[in-house]
Amino acid sequence: MEERRAGALVFHLDLSQPLYEQILQQMRQAIAKGEIRPGDKIPSVREMAQALRVNPNTVSHAYQELDRDGLTETRRGQGTFITTSPERIERFRQTLARRVTQEFIRQMQAFGFGWDDIRALLREAQDDSRET
Amino acid sequence: MEERRAGALVFHLDLSQPLYEQILQQMRQAIAKGEIRPGDKIPSVREMAQALRVNPNTVSHAYQELDRDGLTETRRGQGTFITTSPERIERFRQTLARRVTQEFIRQMQAFGFGWDDIRALLREAQDDSRET
DNA sequence: TGAGTGTATCATATCACTTAATACACTTGC
């Protein structure tokens, strides 16, 4: 969980998962939360690779996935930019939220929990977070 | 997502995840849901391996994890049995539910969703499941 | 033209996972 910076972005990388997956996930989150704005240029592959102390190929892998997500647009010779369409970002965010929620419910039901149990557990978690 | 049977148990195995993880997860669920009862003997490593068309080492790996979970007890020369303590099973179930819920919330918040959003998405998912 | 973009292609290395073949220690029933 070492902290590494690239411009305004802060990354936390470890060896528990593929590096490109961690970069991808944290870029997605930064875009979804608006920490990087539509139209912004993100650090070049080589810049990012140096900042994260990672191979350029690994960064490129992550960037290509972002393009496939529709979150970025790459222009040869210029760089990779956040999409100028906020709607696309919001659509991605909504789709992802539904996917994550579905998976959560699927897993809970697989272990025999019903809707009431799920709601109770969420309420409990929220109460715990209030105390802190 | 091929279906394979071992006694009363039904397994769904694919190549998207480690086989031993899938066996482990589905055994945990079967125990948590009471599809196998406390004290029951589960199929021998070799039986299970043959039924699932998988290497005995792979099954053994999963069984050892179940022991570590406290869900099973292994007696050399006899076999592997579901723990006779229902409390242990329930405790495992509760712990797992909290872990899964925490992870769900962490992920949603990482993408900028708050408690209201989470509750709304859950309600939506529940409504969808009612229609079906 | 040169510096900076993303991309492609090798080769290499590592690691987790799976399989296979054997062997060993233990328990039970004949």
Add this chain to the structure above:
DNA sequence: GCAAGTGTATTAAGTGATATGATACACTCA
């Protein structure tokens, strides 16, 4: 005692995903 059935350990081999390093290519812009 013995044979059959338990879980377990060991060794070897193969596979696939991941990561690195080195290099080259196509493109854009000042």
